Amino acid sequence: MSNRSVNRDGTDPKLNIRFSVPQRINVTQPTTSSPLHMPVSRSARKPLVRTKIKLDPGHSALDWHSLTSDPENYHSKFISLQLIQGLLDDPIFQRDNSKFPPSQLRAQLLLQKIPLYKMMPPLRINREIVNRHCQGEDEFWCVINGKVYDISGYLKFHPGGPKILLRHRDSDDLITLFNKYHQWVNYEKLLQVCFIGLVCE
Numbered sequence: 512m513s514n515r516s517v518n519r520d521g522t523d524p525k526l527n528i529r530f531s532v533p534q535r536i537n538v539t540q541p542t543t544s545s546p547l548h549m550p551v552s553r554s555a556r557k558p559l560v561r562t563k564i565k566l567d568p569g570h571s572a573l574d575w576h577s578l579t580s581d582p583e584n585y586h587s588k589f590i591s592l593q594l595i596q597g598l599l600d601d602p603i604f605q606r607d608n609s610k611f612p613p614s615q616l617r618a619q620l621l622l623q624k625i626p627l628y629k630m631m632p633p634l635r636i637n638r639e640i641v642n643r644h645c646q647g648e649d650e651f652w653c654v655i656n657g658k659v660y661d662i663s664g665y666l667k668f669h670p671g672g673p674k675i676l677l678r679h680r681d682s683d684d685l686i687t688l689f690n691k692y693h694q695w696v697n698y699e700k701l702l703q704v705c706f707i708g709l710v711c712e
Protein backbone atom coordinates (compact mmCIF):
# COMPACT_ATOMS: atom_id res chain seq x y z
CA MET A 512 0.00 0.00 0.00
CA SER A 513 1.44 3.35 -1.01
CA ASN A 514 2.01 6.11 1.52
CA ARG A 515 1.68 8.74 -1.09
CA SER A 516 -0.13 11.75 0.26
CA VAL A 517 -3.00 13.08 -1.70
CA ASN A 518 -4.87 16.30 -1.64
CA ARG A 519 -8.26 16.36 0.01
CA ASP A 520 -9.92 16.20 -3.35
CA GLY A 521 -7.86 13.18 -4.27
CA THR A 522 -5.39 14.93 -6.62
CA ASP A 523 -1.65 14.46 -6.40
CA PRO A 524 0.04 17.47 -4.70
CA LYS A 525 3.11 16.94 -6.81
CA LEU A 526 1.13 17.63 -9.91
CA ASN A 527 0.81 21.12 -8.51
CA ILE A 528 -2.65 21.55 -9.77
CA ARG A 529 -4.04 24.92 -8.81
CA PHE A 530 -7.69 25.52 -8.52
CA SER A 531 -8.80 29.05 -8.95
CA VAL A 532 -10.42 30.51 -5.87
CA PRO A 533 -13.88 31.70 -6.76
CA GLN A 534 -13.83 35.47 -6.85
CA ARG A 535 -16.48 37.55 -5.19
CA ILE A 536 -18.42 39.10 -7.99
CA ASN A 537 -19.44 42.67 -7.48
CA VAL A 538 -22.92 43.09 -8.84
CA THR A 539 -23.65 46.73 -9.29
CA GLN A 540 -27.25 47.83 -9.19
CA PRO A 541 -28.46 49.16 -12.52
CA THR A 542 -28.81 52.91 -12.39
CA THR A 543 -32.24 54.46 -12.76
CA SER A 544 -31.32 55.44 -16.32
CA SER A 545 -30.37 51.85 -17.21
CA PRO A 546 -32.89 49.82 -19.20
CA LEU A 547 -32.36 47.06 -16.60
CA HIS A 548 -33.59 49.25 -13.80
CA MET A 549 -36.76 47.93 -12.26
CA PRO A 550 -39.09 50.78 -11.34
CA VAL A 551 -39.90 50.82 -7.62
CA SER A 552 -43.60 50.27 -7.21
CA ARG A 553 -45.57 52.83 -5.17
CA SER A 554 -46.27 50.27 -2.48
CA ALA A 555 -42.55 49.55 -2.04
CA ARG A 556 -41.79 53.17 -1.12
CA LYS A 557 -41.58 54.27 2.48
CA PRO A 558 -45.23 54.62 3.47
CA LEU A 559 -46.57 58.01 4.53
CA VAL A 560 -47.17 57.92 8.25
CA ARG A 561 -50.78 58.89 8.87
CA THR A 562 -51.56 59.17 12.52
CA LYS A 563 -55.24 58.72 13.17
CA ILE A 564 -56.45 61.25 15.69
CA LYS A 565 -59.45 60.33 17.80
CA LEU A 566 -61.81 63.27 17.79
CA ASP A 567 -64.37 63.83 20.54
CA PRO A 568 -67.86 62.51 19.78
CA GLY A 569 -69.89 65.05 17.81
CA HIS A 570 -66.80 66.48 16.09
CA SER A 571 -66.81 64.66 12.77
CA ALA A 572 -66.62 66.35 9.38
CA LEU A 573 -70.34 65.75 9.03
CA ASP A 574 -71.04 67.44 12.38
CA TRP A 575 -68.98 70.46 11.28
CA HIS A 576 -70.92 70.59 8.05
CA SER A 577 -74.32 70.57 9.73
CA LEU A 578 -73.22 73.13 12.35
CA THR A 579 -71.86 75.55 9.77
CA SER A 580 -74.80 75.11 7.41
CA ASP A 581 -77.25 76.58 9.91
CA PRO A 582 -77.08 80.42 9.81
CA GLU A 583 -78.59 80.52 13.31
CA ASN A 584 -75.26 79.24 14.66
CA TYR A 585 -73.12 81.99 13.13
CA HIS A 586 -73.01 84.42 16.05
CA SER A 587 -73.53 81.88 18.81
CA LYS A 588 -70.86 79.41 17.74
CA PHE A 589 -68.38 81.12 15.42
CA ILE A 590 -68.13 84.92 15.33
CA SER A 591 -69.73 86.47 18.38
CA LEU A 592 -71.24 89.95 18.37
CA GLN A 593 -68.87 90.70 21.23
CA LEU A 594 -65.90 89.93 18.99
CA ILE A 595 -67.30 92.24 16.30
CA GLN A 596 -67.94 94.96 18.85
CA GLY A 597 -64.34 94.65 20.01
CA LEU A 598 -63.07 95.04 16.47
CA LEU A 599 -65.24 98.07 15.77
CA ASP A 600 -63.94 99.76 18.92
CA ASP A 601 -60.30 99.05 18.11
CA PRO A 602 -58.46 102.19 16.92
CA ILE A 603 -56.11 100.13 14.70
CA PHE A 604 -59.10 98.47 13.05
CA GLN A 605 -60.79 101.86 12.59
CA ARG A 606 -57.66 103.29 10.96
CA ASP A 607 -57.26 100.33 8.59
CA ASN A 608 -60.93 100.35 7.62
CA SER A 609 -61.46 104.08 7.30
CA LYS A 610 -62.99 103.53 3.85
CA PHE A 611 -66.14 102.28 5.56
CA PRO A 612 -68.10 105.00 7.38
CA PRO A 613 -68.05 103.73 11.02
CA SER A 614 -71.81 104.17 11.51
CA GLN A 615 -72.52 102.16 8.37
CA LEU A 616 -70.18 99.41 9.54
CA ARG A 617 -71.91 99.24 12.91
CA ALA A 618 -75.34 99.10 11.32
CA GLN A 619 -74.34 96.32 8.94
CA LEU A 620 -72.49 94.19 11.44
CA LEU A 621 -74.39 94.73 14.69
CA LEU A 622 -77.95 95.56 13.60
CA GLN A 623 -78.37 93.79 10.28
CA LYS A 624 -75.96 91.12 11.54
CA ILE A 625 -74.32 90.59 8.17
CA PRO A 626 -71.73 87.79 8.55
CA LEU A 627 -68.13 88.94 8.12
CA TYR A 628 -67.57 86.56 5.21
CA LYS A 629 -70.29 88.40 3.28
CA MET A 630 -68.67 91.83 3.66
CA MET A 631 -67.62 93.23 0.32
CA PRO A 632 -64.86 94.35 0.17
CA PRO A 633 -63.65 92.24 3.09
CA LEU A 634 -62.52 93.99 6.28
CA ARG A 635 -58.82 94.70 6.75
CA ILE A 636 -57.33 93.10 9.83
CA ASN A 637 -53.96 94.26 11.06
CA ARG A 638 -51.42 91.56 11.94
CA GLU A 639 -51.09 93.19 15.34
CA ILE A 640 -54.77 92.45 16.03
CA VAL A 641 -54.36 88.86 14.79
CA ASN A 642 -51.43 88.29 17.16
CA ARG A 643 -53.40 89.68 20.05
CA HIS A 644 -56.13 87.10 19.41
CA CYS A 645 -53.86 84.15 18.98
CA GLN A 646 -53.40 83.08 22.55
CA GLY A 647 -54.47 79.45 22.51
CA GLU A 648 -57.42 77.10 22.41
CA ASP A 649 -60.03 79.64 23.47
CA GLU A 650 -58.88 82.31 21.09
CA PHE A 651 -57.13 81.18 17.97
CA TRP A 652 -56.97 83.58 15.07
CA CYS A 653 -54.68 82.63 12.26
CA VAL A 654 -53.69 83.64 8.74
CA ILE A 655 -54.04 81.25 5.82
CA ASN A 656 -52.97 82.60 2.47
CA GLY A 657 -53.42 86.18 3.63
CA LYS A 658 -56.91 85.53 5.02
CA VAL A 659 -57.65 85.91 8.70
CA TYR A 660 -59.74 83.22 10.37
CA ASP A 661 -60.89 82.68 13.90
CA ILE A 662 -60.51 78.92 14.04
CA SER A 663 -61.15 78.53 17.78
CA GLY A 664 -64.45 76.82 16.91
CA TYR A 665 -62.82 74.52 14.38
CA LEU A 666 -59.92 73.25 16.49
CA LYS A 667 -61.76 70.23 17.92
CA PHE A 668 -63.08 69.32 14.49
CA HIS A 669 -59.69 69.33 12.81
CA PRO A 670 -59.06 65.76 11.58
CA GLY A 671 -55.34 66.21 12.28
CA GLY A 672 -56.21 67.15 15.89
CA PRO A 673 -56.06 70.53 17.66
CA LYS A 674 -52.53 70.06 19.03
CA ILE A 675 -50.70 70.40 15.73
CA LEU A 676 -52.50 73.66 15.01
CA LEU A 677 -51.83 75.04 18.47
CA ARG A 678 -48.16 74.11 18.15
CA HIS A 679 -47.88 76.30 15.05
CA ARG A 680 -50.01 79.17 16.21
CA ASP A 681 -47.12 81.63 15.96
CA SER A 682 -46.73 81.07 12.22
CA ASP A 683 -47.18 84.22 10.18
CA ASP A 684 -49.15 82.33 7.59
CA LEU A 685 -50.12 78.68 7.93
CA ILE A 686 -50.33 78.12 4.19
CA THR A 687 -46.97 76.31 3.84
CA LEU A 688 -47.82 73.84 6.60
CA PHE A 689 -51.34 73.54 5.33
CA ASN A 690 -50.09 72.62 1.85
CA LYS A 691 -47.52 70.23 3.29
CA TYR A 692 -50.22 68.08 4.89
CA HIS A 693 -53.23 68.46 2.64
CA GLN A 694 -53.08 70.74 -0.33
CA TRP A 695 -56.31 69.18 -1.57
CA VAL A 696 -58.45 70.41 1.34
CA ASN A 697 -60.77 73.28 0.42
CA TYR A 698 -60.13 75.40 3.51
CA GLU A 699 -61.98 78.41 2.09
CA LYS A 700 -65.21 76.45 1.98
CA LEU A 701 -64.58 74.59 5.25
CA LEU A 702 -63.70 77.72 7.22
CA GLN A 703 -66.10 80.14 5.58
CA VAL A 704 -67.91 80.90 8.83
CA CYS A 705 -64.57 81.54 10.58
CA PHE A 706 -63.46 84.19 8.09
CA ILE A 707 -62.81 87.64 9.52
CA GLY A 708 -61.02 89.59 6.83
CA LEU A 709 -57.80 90.13 4.89
CA VAL A 710 -54.56 90.55 6.77
CA CYS A 711 -52.73 93.87 6.46
CA GLU A 712 -49.52 95.13 8.03
Ligand code: HEM
Pocket residue numbers: 560561562655662669670671672675676679685688689692693696697698701702
Ligand atom coordinates in the same frame (compact mmCIF):
# COMPACT_ATOMS: atom_id res chain seq x y z
C1 HEM B 1 -56.68 75.71 9.61
C2 HEM B 1 -56.90 75.16 8.46
C3 HEM B 1 -56.92 73.68 8.27
C4 HEM B 1 -57.97 72.95 7.84
C5 HEM B 1 -59.31 73.48 7.41
C6 HEM B 1 -57.55 71.57 7.87
C7 HEM B 1 -58.33 70.51 7.50
C8 HEM B 1 -57.95 69.21 7.51
C9 HEM B 1 -58.70 68.12 6.95
C10 HEM B 1 -60.05 68.23 6.24
C11 HEM B 1 -57.98 67.00 7.16
C12 HEM B 1 -58.36 65.58 6.71
C13 HEM B 1 -57.68 65.40 5.37
C14 HEM B 1 -57.82 64.04 4.79
O1 HEM B 1 -58.07 63.08 5.53
O2 HEM B 1 -57.64 63.91 3.57
C15 HEM B 1 -56.81 67.37 7.89
C16 HEM B 1 -55.85 66.48 8.34
C17 HEM B 1 -54.66 66.86 8.87
N1 HEM B 1 -54.21 68.14 9.04
FE1 HEM B 1 -55.22 69.81 8.69
N2 HEM B 1 -56.27 71.49 8.32
C18 HEM B 1 -55.83 72.77 8.56
C19 HEM B 1 -54.59 73.15 8.95
C20 HEM B 1 -53.58 72.31 9.22
C21 HEM B 1 -52.25 72.70 9.56
C22 HEM B 1 -51.76 74.15 9.60
C23 HEM B 1 -51.56 71.58 9.83
C24 HEM B 1 -50.14 71.42 10.24
C25 HEM B 1 -49.54 72.29 11.01
C26 HEM B 1 -52.45 70.46 9.64
C27 HEM B 1 -52.12 69.14 9.82
C28 HEM B 1 -52.95 68.08 9.55
C29 HEM B 1 -52.59 66.71 9.77
C30 HEM B 1 -51.27 66.19 10.36
C31 HEM B 1 -53.66 65.95 9.34
C32 HEM B 1 -53.76 64.44 9.38
C33 HEM B 1 -53.27 64.01 8.03
C34 HEM B 1 -53.36 62.56 7.87
O3 HEM B 1 -54.43 61.97 8.12
O4 HEM B 1 -52.36 62.04 7.42
N3 HEM B 1 -53.67 70.94 9.27
N4 HEM B 1 -56.79 68.70 8.08
